[in-house]
Amino acid sequence: MRRRTRAARTLPVLRAALLLGACLVMAAPFLWMAVTSLMGQLEVFSGRGILPAAPLWSNYPEALTAQPFGRYLLNSLVFSVAVVAGQIVTATTAGYAFARIDFPGRQKLFMLFLATMMVPVVIVLIPRFLLIDALGWIDTYQGLISTELVSVWGIFLMRQYFRTLPRELEDAARVDGAGPLRVFISVALPLAKPAVATLALFAFIDAWKNLLWPLLATRSMEMRVVEVGIAAFHSTYEINWPYQMAAGVVAVLPIALLFLFTQRYFVRGIQLEGIR
Amino acid sequence: MTPAPRGVTLRGVVKRFGSVTAVADADLEIRPGELMALVGPSGCGKSTLLRLIAGLEEPGGGEILIGERPVNDIPPGDRDVAMVFQSYALYPHMTVAANLGFGLRVRGTDRGEIEERVERTARILGLGDLLARRPGQLSGGQQQRVALGRAMVRDPGVFLFDEPLSNLDAGLRLRTRDQIASLHQRLGTTMIFVTHDQTEALSLGQRVAVMDRGEILQVGTPDAVYRRPASLFVAAFVGSPPINRLGLSGTDDGGVAGGPFRFATDPPLAAATLAVRPEDLTVTPPSFRPDITPPVRADFTATVLRVEALGSEQRVHLDGPGSATWIARTPPSLRVDPGDPVHVSVAWERTHLFGPDGSRVGAPPRPIHILRDS
Ligand SMILES: Nc1ncnc2c1ncn2[C@@H]1O[C@H](COP(=O)(O)OP(=O)(O)O)[C@@H](O)[C@H]1O
Ligand SMILES: [Mg+2]
Numbered sequence A: 001m002r003r004r005t006r007a008a009r010t011l012p013v014l015r016a017a018l019l020l021g022a023c024l025v026m027a028a029p030f031l032w033m034a035v036t037s038l039m040g041q042l043e044v045f046s047g048r049g050i051l052p053a054a055p056l057w058s059n060y061p062e063a064l065t066a067q068p069f070g071r072y073l074l075n076s077l078v079f080s081v082a083v084v085a086g087q088i089v090t091a092t093t094a095g096y097a098f099a100r101i102d103f104p105g106r107q108k109l110f111m112l113f114l115a116t117m118m119v120p121v122v123i124v125l126i127p128r129f130l131l132i133d134a135l136g137w138i139d140t141y142q143g144l145i146s147t148e149l150v151s152v153w154g155i156f157l158m159r160q161y162f163r164t165l166p167r168e169l170e171d172a173a174r175v176d177g178a179g180p181l182r183v184f185i186s187v188a189l190p191l192a193k194p195a196v197a198t199l200a201l202f203a204f205i206d207a208w209k210n211l212l213w214p215l216l217a218t219r220s221m222e223m224r225v226v227e228v229g230i231a232a233f234h235s236t237y238e239i240n241w242p243y244q245m246a247a248g249v250v251a252v253l254p255i256a257l258l259f260l261f262t263q264r265y266f267v268r269g270i271q272l273e274g275i276r
Numbered sequence B: 001m002t003p004a005p006r007g008v009t010l011r012g013v014v015k016r017f018g019s020v021t022a023v024a025d026a027d028l029e030i031r032p033g034e035l036m037a038l039v040g041p042s043g044c045g046k047s048t049l050l051r052l053i054a055g056l057e058e059p060g061g062g063e064i065l066i067g068e069r070p071v072n073d074i075p076p077g078d079r080d081v082a083m084v085f086q087s088y089a090l091y092p093h094m095t096v097a098a099n100l101g102f103g104l105r106v107r108g109t110d111r112g113e114i115e116e117r118v119e120r121t122a123r124i125l126g127l128g129d130l131l132a133r134r135p136g137q138l139s140g141g142q143q144q145r146v147a148l149g150r151a152m153v154r155d156p157g158v159f160l161f162d163e164p165l166s167n168l169d170a171g172l173r174l175r176t177r178d179q180i181a182s183l184h185q186r187l188g189t190t191m192i193f194v195t196h197d198q199t200e201a202l203s204l205g206q207r208v209a210v211m212d213r214g215e216i217l218q219v220g221t222p223d224a225v226y227r228r229p230a231s232l233f234v235a236a237f238v239g240s241p242p243i244n245r246l247g248l249s250g251t252d253d254g255g256v257a258g259g260p261f262r263f264a265t266d267p268p269l270a271a272a273t274l275a276v277r278p279e280d281l282t283v284t285p286p287s288f289r290p291d292i293t294p295p296v297r298a299d300f301t302a303t304v305l306r307v308e309a310l311g312s313e314q315r316v317h318l319d320g321p322g323s324a325t326w327i328a329r330t331p332p333s334l335r336v337d338p339g340d341p342v343h344v345s346v347a348w349e350r351t352h353l354f355g356p357d358g359s360r361v362g363a364p365p366r367p368i369h370i371l372r373d374s
Helices: A002-036 A059-066 A069-100 A106-116 A121-134 A141-146 A152-164 A167-175 A180-191 A193-208 A212-217 A226-236 A241-273 B046-054 B096-106 B111-125 B140-152 B170-187 B198-204 B222-227 B232-237
Strands: B008-017 B020-030 B035-039 B061-066 B081-084 B158-162 B190-195 B207-212 B215-220 B244-250 B256-258 B261-263 B271-276 B281-284 B300-309 B314-318 B326-330 B341-346 B352-354 B360-362
Touching: A002 A241, A059 A069, A059 A241, A069 A106, A069 A141, A069 A152, A069 A180, A069 A193, A069 A226, A069 A241, A106 A152, A121 A212, A141 A212, A152 A193, A167 A180, A167 B046, A167 B081, A167 B096, A180 A193, A180 B096, A193 A241, A212 A226, A226 A241, B008 B046, B020 B046, B020 B215, B035 B046, B035 B198, B046 B061, B046 B081, B046 B158, B046 B190, B081 B140, B096 B111, B096 B140, B111 B140, B140 B170, B170 B190, B170 B198, B190 B198, B198 B222, B207 B222, B207 B232, B215 B222, B215 B232, B232 B271, B232 B352, B244 B261, B256 B271, B261 B271, B281 B326, B314 B341
Parallel strands: B035 B190, B035 B207, B081 B158, B158 B190
Antiparallel strands: B008 B020, B008 B061, B207 B215, B244 B256, B244 B271, B256 B261, B271 B352, B281 B341, B300 B314, B300 B341, B314 B326, B352 B360
């Protein structure tokens, strides 16, 4: 009896301590980034302390004007929004088909799709590059966007979610006279909103932080996205750490804000992946 | 307003799911305007049969007709049927009004008419104040009425009900049962009502179809199904408290015997089951006075195990013949207590005898008694 009460008292404390520790580990790089963004270029390596002697706020306007970051942000936004829209269309339709339409070879095809998730993205970069090159789409929006419109993870997520919806709702719609497309649009899709929100969120973040593909698919300054711009500080300014970190903070800000308002969809996304 | 009701005909309909035969060779004729109750234990294929009629499942064989029209290749929405699901299956993201009107909207009915029909249906079902709400904001009973309304609003030729009352509490279930009966009287539409509750089936159905393991065992009026069950399964499934059963085994002289009874049978049976309804047993307490009541000839003697006083009737549990407890339904005025020895007589003309395969042999002849002494 006593042991149980003592355990009951220490357990939450232990759990909180663990979580706090994990939080710190996760937050440390971001804090470091924020701190570094306010240091002088030489101060970074001085080893005189963790905090800047005097915060150099001027790093921000200087970093953001050293390259056309306004344009970069716009490009990132166009890229990310287009990818999100495309992935919503492809993932909901394909996911629904895999969940509900009984076509021959469905299970095998789905397994094949899943198998592609095991292929590292780096491996498909070159074929994708060759593809858009053949189309003459290098350094264009359509080249940048088109290869990213399908997400197997998204299809998987939507399929799992559609499978949890009660079938009788769709049956009711069929008896009410709705054809397959109408059932999908009027009943299944509206009910899958939480999953669509989760998909949109993850797709947006993935696209926003994508560096490799935009680096390959674009050449001109006008087509650069934020991530590529940040990476460019390496060459242009022989690694100006404070500038790079300042741009990094600016790039992370939209994602951080998004997270604040949409936390529950993140959690749901993680839960959904567990559903079989 | 109401279109002519349509009959429903099933001819040799089969439905298999992998190795499971959910519906086996079903023949069923539902007359136009009839309320048919489809009853059977859980998992016997009732829902599947209903879904086959609705077009939600494709038959593996056989033919389904609605009215005169074969509908095997016609999608659910064009079969002129409406269905009320066990879970109600209301669209959670739509208001009550939108739920009611969905079928009409899909069909491209013009907005004015949709509104008018939705309002009329809502008025009939007392849903007028709830039209702007969502299903999640309704009680179970209200949801049930919306589901009913969604079926009614389209004036279908056939209503299909899949256990629509099973999620309601007892009181509401009785009231809704009455509502459906009066709805049927008013609309005169063909209705197929699926339930696992035999009382519900007998109470609602003009005819009752009893199913077990995918097979339709008997179709008939509630009275016929109750009084002349075609098989032991039907006899045992229909009626509450359940029918009393006694296993009998064949004797050397070609009859069957069990407990205190021996019957002559023709043709001879290897085994049989005697079934007696609780109301067909007359219990006489030991204190009966021959000077007041004419003496009753007892068929067997037993000891009272338990007495259930239910107000209008009384159930007396007896250690009757065989190993199982027998239940007799008696007037509440009969005074017996647990432990009392009683005489029991049987209304033989209303009993049933079933052969080894469970099929009906008929009413047994009066037995040759081997009366036990008490
Ligand atoms: N979609 C399905 N897939 C596989 N088996 C099913 C399916 N639907 C029903 N069954 C099986 O068919 C049988 C009859 O089911 P059902 O018609 O739902 O019975 P009831 O409505 O009488 O309870 C059951 O054994 C059930 O497991
Ligand atoms: Mg069922």
